[in-house]
Amino acid sequence: MPVTMGKERFPKSDPSLEEPALALEGVSFAFREGALPVLEEVSLVVPERSWVTLVGPSGCGKTTLLRVACGLLRPTAGRVLIHGKAIDPRGKLAYMPQADTLLPWRTALSNAVLAAEVDGRPLAEAKAEARELFQRFGLAGFEDAYPGELSGGMRQRLALIRTFLTHREVLLLDEPLGALDALTRAAMQDWLRQVWEALGKTILFVTHDVEEAVILSDRIMVLSPRPAHITATVEVPLPRPRNRTSGEVVRLRAEVLRWLEKGDANGD
Amino acid sequence: MQMAIRPRELWRTALLFSLLVLLWEMGVRLGHVPPYVLPAPSRILLVFFTRLPLFLQHGAVTLAEVALGLTLGAFGGIGIALTVFYVRPLGQALYPLILGSQMVPVFAIAPLLVLWLGYGIWPKAIVAALISFFPIAVNMSDGLRSVGGELVDLFHSLGASEWKIFRLVRLPASLPFLLSGLKVAATLSLVGATIGEWIGAERGLGYFMLYANALLRVDQVFAAILTLTILGVMLFGGVTLLQRRLLRWRRRGQLERRQL
Numbered sequence: 001m002p003v004t005m006g007k008e009r010f011p012k013s014d015p016s017l018e019e020p021a022l023a024l025e026g027v028s029f030a031f032r033e034g035a036l037p038v039l040e041e042v043s044l045v046v047p048e049r050s051w052v053t054l055v056g057p058s059g060c061g062k063t064t065l066l067r068v069a070c071g072l073l074r075p076t077a078g079r080v081l082i083h084g085k086a087i088d089p090r091g092k093l094a095y096m097p098q099a100d101t102l103l104p105w106r107t108a109l110s111n112a113v114l115a116a117e118v119d120g121r122p123l124a125e126a127k128a129e130a131r132e133l134f135q136r137f138g139l140a141g142f143e144d145a146y147p148g149e150l151s152g153g154m155r156q157r158l159a160l161i162r163t164f165l166t167h168r169e170v171l172l173l174d175e176p177l178g179a180l181d182a183l184t185r186a187a188m189q190d191w192l193r194q195v196w197e198a199l200g201k202t203i204l205f206v207t208h209d210v211e212e213a214v215i216l217s218d219r220i221m222v223l224s225p226r227p228a229h230i231t232a233t234v235e236v237p238l239p240r241p242r243n244r245t246s247g248e249v250v251r252l253r254a255e256v257l258r259w260l261e262k263g264d265a266n267g268d
Numbered sequence: 269m270q271m272a273i274r275p276r277e278l279w280r281t282a283l284l285f286s287l288l289v290l291l292w293e294m295g296v297r298l299g300h301v302p303p304y305v306l307p308a309p310s311r312i313l314l315v316f317f318t319r320l321p322l323f324l325q326h327g328a329v330t331l332a333e334v335a336l337g338l339t340l341g342a343f344g345g346i347g348i349a350l351t352v353f354y355v356r357p358l359g360q361a362l363y364p365l366i367l368g369s370q371m372v373p374v375f376a377i378a379p380l381l382v383l384w385l386g387y388g389i390w391p392k393a394i395v396a397a398l399i400s401f402f403p404i405a406v407n408m409s410d411g412l413r414s415v416g417g418e419l420v421d422l423f424h425s426l427g428a429s430e431w432k433i434f435r436l437v438r439l440p441a442s443l444p445f446l447l448s449g450l451k452v453a454a455t456l457s458l459v460g461a462t463i464g465e466w467i468g469a470e471r472g473l474g475y476f477m478l479y480a481n482a483l484l485r486v487d488q489v490f491a492a493i494l495t496l497t498i499l500g501v502m503l504f505g506g507v508t509l510l511q512r513r514l515l516r517w518r519r520r521g522q523l524e525r526r527q528l
Contacts, residue, residue: 070425091427097418105440105517117436118428146517166426 019084021170021202022046022069022093027078028227029061029068038064040227041078046170046204051196053205053213055256056223057263062206063098065228066172069204070095082170094168096159098175102147108158109134109143115166126165133161136198137191153184157191164195170202177212189215193240210260214252215242222256224263232259307487316491322476323495329472331499333389333461334454337396341453344397345404346446352405353412354430370402374463382468392464392472399460400453407449411442444518447511454503458496473499 023045030037038061046052054062067073069080071089079086082093094115102111109130116126134140137157147155156176163171177188193216196203207213213220214236222232234256238248289309295301296308303311316323348366352359374395381391415437423433465474473492480488512519 067421072421072424090424093425095422095425097422099416099418101416101419101422103419103437103440105443105515114436115426118423118426118432146520148517149520172425 018048019081020045021048021050021083022204023081023084024065024069025079025081027065027068027075027080029064029073029075033076037076037227039068039075040229042223042228042230043078044221044230046202048169048202049200050218051203051205051216052219052221053207053217054221054223055207055210055213055260056228057225057260058208060223060225061228062223063174065223066095066174066204066206069093070172092168093170093172094163094166095172096163096174096176098178100147100155100159102155102159102162104147107144107146108139108150111147111158112162112165114162115168119167121167130161130165133164133195137161137195153180153188156180156188160192160195164199164201170204172204174206175208176205177207177209185212190241192216197240210253210256211244211249213256214249215244220252220256222259222263231263232256234259304484304486307490311487312490312494315487316494319488319491323473323491326471326473326476326492327495327499330458330461330465330474330496333392333464333472334396334457334499334503336389336393337460338400338450338454338457340393340397341400341457342404342450345401345449345453346408348401348405349408349412349442352409366402366405369398374399374460378464378467381464387468387470391467392461392469395464396457396460400457403452403456404446404449407445407452408442411445412438414445415441444511444515447507447514451504451507451511454507455500458500458503462496 023043025043027039027042028037029039042065044052054065056062064073068075069089070093071080072095080089082089103114106114109127112130112133113123113126116123131143134143139154139157139161142150142154147158150158156179160173160176163173163176177185177192180188189212205213205217217236220234220236221230222234223229224231234252236252238246238252242249293308293310296306307315348362352363377398378391378395381394385391385394419437420433423437428436461472462474462477465472466478469475473496477489477492480486480492
């Protein structure tokens with residue numbers, strides 16, 4: 001795989017060379033047969049090491065889409081492809097649910113290495129790795145604290161570290177920065193971008209904050225209200241770190257917002 | 269059950285208790301109540317301490333019955349909770365029966381147990397187990413169900429087996445519930461063992477109480493009750509200590525988030 005940087009992150013010249021890390025092909029989903037579908041023929045591609053973000057009106061099915069992608073829900077039609085193969089995604093991707101899912105009876109460090117325990121990987125190794133990440137991302141000294149002793153921002157950082165330490169290549173993050181105040185949130189966005197760059201992960205991200213989407217993503221997919229389908233794909237070919245007040249960011253933000261409003265107008 | 273005893277506020281209890289005991293003492297002395305009707309607290313204490321070896325001996329017997337009964341009850345209760353949770357069809361069939369079993373008075377069963385199993389430790393242990401398994405089963409069931417769907421989703425997305433989910437999430441999440449159940453069960457099992465001894469025994473505090481009662485040694489009956497009370501407090505305290513040790517995270521976390 002060629003080393004790519006900045007806007008060349010997607011080698012569009014020859015897409016057949018590498019299969020995307022994750023792809024959805026015409027995925028539809030309904031909770032019951034005959035019920036109003038939640039997802040309707042959603043297709044999307046998440047290239048390796050890219051950051052793809054889903055935005056859409058609340059309740060449109062973004063979370064459902066992530067749950068289908070990681071195999072918690074079976075699509076009623078269409079396929080989920082991992083590196084081009086239609087295999088069961090369970091165990092292959094790292095899903096971070098929106099709710100706080102830290103285990104309150106485990107210390108921060110032992111929460112961080114949860115996936116290693118699930119996978120049966122050696123714990124000592126995982127803990128050493130976790131300590132390094134704690135050091136690098138401002139949680140040093142809190143290894144033995146319980147989640148109840150940490151602030152909201154720290155808990156979310158811990159949950160993200162745990163997700164990074166799953167050793168899965170693709171991370172599905174469902175509004176991981178929700179429920180944070182604006183200042184903490186901006187700092188966390190920067191933090192998350194750095195970790196992503198440092199670890200070379202692939203991210204499928206859900207947010208309802210359009211500015212956040214523009215600041216962080218390579219590509220933004222706009223979803224319509226239920227039944228959700230993709231109304232627009234907006235590429236963000238800007239170098240990082242991005243300035244939220246720069247003209248390009250403001251312009252792209254307006255464009256995404258326009259698509260969101262259109263989706264609303266066309267919706268039933 | 270969320271009732272906490274705060275050591276610093278215990279002095280009120282001590283004061284109230286002392287006052288009641290004092291009233292009792294004065295009432296008996298001033299009213300010239302004969303000791304075979306109601307002995308004064310001082311007399312009960314005197315009997316308790318002068319015949320301490322006797323009470324310890326009978327107390328040890330009762331305690332052994334409780335230990336065996338509580339162990340049986342705990343395993344039974346946990347087993348039932350796991351069955352109801354993991355083997356749904358069997359659990360659904362079982363649950364009404366278990367609920368119904370709680371409507372049968374233990375007094376009615378105890379004589380049968382003595383008839384079948386004799387005068388030894390078993391009928392008492394079984395009566396204690398029959399009383400104590402229920403709060404454990406109910407609490408453990410609640411604990412197993414307390415784990416939120418998103419947490420389970422997280423584990424499924426990692427490809428975790430049911431066994432891993434049980435060991436890493438459901439079991440530790442159930443522990444606070446289980447220990448609450450155990451607290452109630454510990455006290456109940458003492459009642460169960462005593463009932464068992466009333467029906468048929470040759471040793472134990474329950475047996476001793478009936479014996480002393482027949483001889484109109486009411487002071488000894490009260491001293492036996494005192495011994496039972498001390499045993500009950502010890503059992504309750506023991507479970508509380510266990511709770512503190514095993515649930516340290518709950519005391520250290522500033523936010524108590526019971527809902528997962």
